[in-house]
Amino acid sequence: MKLLKSIFAITTSFIMLLSTAQSVSYSAPNKNEIAKPSAVNAEMNKIHPALRAVMKDSSQDIVSVIVAKSPNNSAVDTAKLLGATVKAEWEFINAFAIDIKASMLDELATLSDVYMITEEGHVMSTKEKDEGTTDDKVASPFDGSIIENAFNASVKADKVWEKGYTGQGVTIAVLDTGIYEGPNSDFNKRLIKSVNVNPNASNGADKYGHGTHVAGIIAGDGKNSGGKYMGIAPDANLISVKFADDNGMSSEMDLLNALQWVYENKDEYNIRVVNISSTLATKQRYQESMVSAAVELLWASGVVVVVAAGNSGYEECSTCHAPANDPFVITVGAVDDNGTKSTDDDYEKPWSSSGETMAGISKPEIMAPGAKIVSYMPEGELKKMAKGNVENNADYFRMGGTSMAAPMVTGVVALMLEANPNLTPNQIKYILMHSARDYVSINKEYLQSLSREELDALDIDNIDPQYLEVAMSIPGIVSADKAVDWALKEEVIPSANMDYQINPILTHSDDSVLHNNVTWANVTWANVTWANVTWANVTWANVTWANVTWANVTWANVTWANVTWANVTWANVTWANSFDY
Structure with missing residues (x-):
């Protein structure tokens, strides 16, 4: 049960290896550190070290892997000849998923059209357990004074509504377990599309x-609560991309299917924001992840990607899970608003993942309320797991985790885009980070002295003031009113991500990237700003992976010897069923 408990907190993780099943030691390297190629043969370099360990122990077992390839289909055809079952293909990142006997991987790796082979991961939710105005704008009809949730006031969304911005005209894709489609819902006609990309799900519900x-x-409008429980952007449009099955289970393949659907349909539905309240289970660098490559494509094409940081704050390298570890997303950590509309008593939750990634990137970039959040949920298996969390109005449910913090920021992004539709993802990220407000931080040494049970039950009102201090640096708590005011200013807005390397999966051997006839051969990636590029017509069909080998990654500080794969039974992994955060 301990293993299962550590895996699925619906709040912010996608596909994370169970914390008790993998022990990884690391030291944060330079953010763009690339080691010189080793003398290992080229075929071995193509296979991820963790997968190599599986091959050594269980060569006759069938393994699920994802293969990066050249744009042609020769690698897929050869895999079939080797007895593989092809489960999915993703043209947008030139990759495919197969089930294949482990002993066949070395032969598959000899193909020149195969560039990288990784084990398919599983997705972990980040729900925590147990628990500026223009002349033609008028104040919105939403009344912040009757709202019972504290988070709307905590992030100052009610102040933005007074300026007339409610997310109208902005479309958000929610990649998750689906969205309730019943009549007279809190979304009604604003849920403009529901799709199901998980073959094991009965439908999109x-x-x-x-x-x-x-x-x-x-984007809930609170209709079924008389306006008491309302979302951040109550006029925004929603698209549901269901990638988990009916029991909340999903894999890396399912998430990639969802990301591909968004990439292929973003223009038709004017998708400007994507919310991902989950992470991969495996700890890795973002430069090694197919999911990270996929979210970077969305980011580069003008779609803001908001991701939960995860609920592994008690672990080492808790921010090392894709896609939360990628610099080209907005990663969100969780604070507790203390159940009050005051902003003076908000504090960081110790279970919220934070720290440096394996690539040396500090995460998260922004914080938002994520504890004891009441939101719309008229039905679902989760309600049966924690009946005590059902509110007096049975259509609403209390839950916590970074899974709940990420959508707060997603809603604020929708408010910003309504105010200024020309903002780029990098500009939005910059504004959010530099307009955030301070919060109360708890002394780290004091936290380390507490047991896990004491940490979970922590209440700021019962902490000796000597252990409390104001967190003055990034990440701060998202501030919708300041962010929207900044978005409305008639001035050049700086861009975030000026000094981060794009995923090498998307680059050529000469450090160039092809974007519809735009070649970046002479660019120094440390100085690249995506904000200066128009990505509307980007075509990724010609992107190659030829230069990406595991020999180019610094693995010296990663200890794989402690990974025990035989004891991990993914079929038994379930979402966390405690809801007291």
């Missing part, structure tokens, strides 16, 4: 509840 809860935080 949310039978689990997590996705609906997330969507309610983003």
Whole structure:
């Protein structure tokens, strides 16, 4: 049960290796550190070290892997000849997923059209356990004074509504367990599309509840509560991309299917924001992840990607899970608003993942309320797991985790884009980070002296003031009113991500990237700003992976010897069923 408990907190993780199943030691390297190629043969370099360990122990077992390839289909055809079952293909990142006997991987790796082979991961939710105005704008009809949730006031969304911005005209894709589609819902006609990309799900309906809860935080209008429980952007449009099955289970393949659907349909539905309240289970660098490559494509094409940081704050390298570890997303950590509309008593939750990634990137970039959040959930398996969390109005449910914090920021992004539709993802990220407000931080040494049970039950009102201090640096708590005011200013807005390397999966051997006839061969990536590029017509069909080998990654500080794969039974992994955060 300990293993299962550490895996699925619906709040912010996608596909994270169970914390008790993997022990990884690391030291944060330079953010763009690339080691010189080793003398290992080229075929071995193509296979991820963790997968190599599986091959050594269980060569006759069938393994699920994802293969990066050249744009042609020769690698897929050869895999079939080697007895593989092809489960999915993703043209947008030139990759495919297969089930294949482990002993066949070395032969597959000899193909020149195969560039990288990784084990398919599983997705972990980040729900925590147990628990500026223009002349033609008028104040919105939403009344912040009757709202019972504290988070709307905590992030100052009610102040933005007074200026007339409610997310109208902005479309958000929620990649999750689905969104409730019943009549007279808190979304009604603003849920403009529901799709299901998980072959194991019966349909696109949310039978689990997590996705609906997330969507309610983003854009619920509170109709079924008389306006008491309302989302951040109550006029925004929603698209549900269900990638988890009816029991909340999903894999890396399912997430990639969801990301591909968004990439292929973003223009038709004017998708400007994507919310991902989950992470991969495996700890890795973002430069090694197919999911990270996929979210970077969305970011580069003008779609803001908001991701939960995860609920592994008690672990080493808690921010080392894709896509939360990628610099080209907005990663969100969780604070507790203490159940009050005052902003003076908000404090960081110790279970919220934070720290440096394996690539040396500080995460998260922004914080938002993520504890004891009430949101719309008229039905779903989660309600059966924690009946005590059902509110007096049975259509609403209390839950916590970074899964709940991420949609807060997603809603704020929608408010910003309504105010200024010309903002780029990098500009939005910069504004959010530099307009955030301070919060109360708890002394780290004091936290380390507490047991896990004491940490989970921590209440700022019962902490000796000597252990409390004001967190003055990034990340701060998202401030919707300041962010929207900044978005409305008639001035050049700086861009975030000026000094980060794009995923090498997307680059050529000469450090160039092809974007519809735009070649970046002479660019120094440390100085690249995506904000200066128009990506509307980007075509990724010609992107190659030829220069990406595991020999170019610094693995010296990663200890794989402690990974025990035989004891991990993914079929038994379930979402966390405690809801007291």
